[in-house]
Amino acid sequence: MLTNEHIIEAALDRITAGYVFPEKTAAIEAAIRPRIASGAYEGLGGPELCETVTRHLQEVCPDKHLRLLWTDEPQSLEPVDDDGGIAAFLTLLRAENQGVHRVERLDGNVGLIELRRIATATEGAAAIGAAMQLVAHSTALVLDLRACLGGAPDGAALWNSFFFPEDHDQVHLHDVYDRGTDSTRQYWTSPHLPGPRYADHRRRPVYVLTSEITFSGGEDVAYTLQAHGRAVVIGATTRGGAHPTARHAVSEHTLVTVPAARSISTVTGTNWEGVGVVPDIRVPADQALDQALEEALKAARP
Structure with a gap:
């Protein structure tokens, strides 16, 4: 059985090897290793160990994607099975309808799509296209990301x-720099979509709802649409996690999540890391839908 010291050492090895900002890993080591030596982590149960180490990591490096996670489901420790958490993520998406939690037609012919996850572009295409088909003839659209916990950059x-x-030229949305390959991938709008576009000469209004829970891939959608002037963001400032992340098992029940890349907006030249997506209209998250419907009603008046 692995000791807490072995688990943390394995996590530090993953962070040192893969963290997108290698210049910060020395400070992380300096914050954690003296605590290991002093026995600060001895005797902690798995969930408490993860919570404590995560807190210490983020004290020195406030990156919300950098953390230890406890999982009740046993994980394989075989190197051949380490895919950065991709298989587990795809399984989760299939169980959660590719992240599409609700599609509804509200009063005033306002469409509503609630997303809890951002699926991959390949796995999620059919569900995403179906959701957009159901709101295709609405007069305004609300994209509810208040409970969206993240997902895939291509999604x-x-x-x-x-x-x-x-009829618009493809739009260069943002880039993602990956440390592991020392390469930058560009993300552009797709010319071919699995459903109807919500963009035409009528310029129907789009409202994106956010909360303090909205994270990662959900923030990507909100930030990018806001930066390109394609939607009005309503609600609360989001959590602020802009770094695509890999997950590695360091014990059967402990994962270390390592931000291995960073997003760069083609509009702002930066991203939402640490600051979150700041709404255009700030209201408490539980009032965001009512506010969006009020805005849609105003937009519909002649």
């Missing part, structure tokens, strides 16, 4: 693509 780009006109 975020697919969602964003629906809000740019078909």
Whole structure:
């Protein structure tokens, strides 16, 4: 059985090897290793160990994606099975309808799509296209990301693509720099979509709802649509996690999440890391839908 010291050492090895900002890893080591030596982590149960180490990591490096996570489901420790958490994420998406939690037609012919996850562009295409088909003839659209916990960058780009006109040139949305390959991947709007676009000559209004829970891939959609002037963001400032992340098992029940890349907006030149997405209209998150419906009603008046 692995000791807490072995678990933390394995996590530090993963962070040192993969963290997108290698210049910060020395400070992380300096914050954690003296605590290991002093026995600060001895005797802690698994969930408490994860919570404590995460707190110490984020004290020195306030990156909300950098953390230890406890999982009740046993994880394989075989190197051949380490895929950065991709298989587990795809399984989760299939169980959660590719992140599409609710699609509804509200009073005034306002469409509502509530997302809890951002699926990958390939796995999620059919569900995403179906959701957009159901709101295709609405007069305004509310995209509710208040409980969205993140997801895939290519899926975020697919969602964003629906809000740019078909006759528009492809739009360069943002880039993602990956430390492991020392390369930058560009994300553009897609010319071919699995459902109807929500962008035409009528310029139907789009409102994106956010909360203090909205994170990662959900923030990507909100930030990008806001930066490109394609939606009005309503609600509360989001959590502020802009770094695509890999998950690695360091014990059967402990994962270390390592931000291995960073997003760079083509509009702002930066991202939402640490600051969150700041709404255009700030209201408490539980009032955001009512505010969006009020805005849609005003927009519909002649």
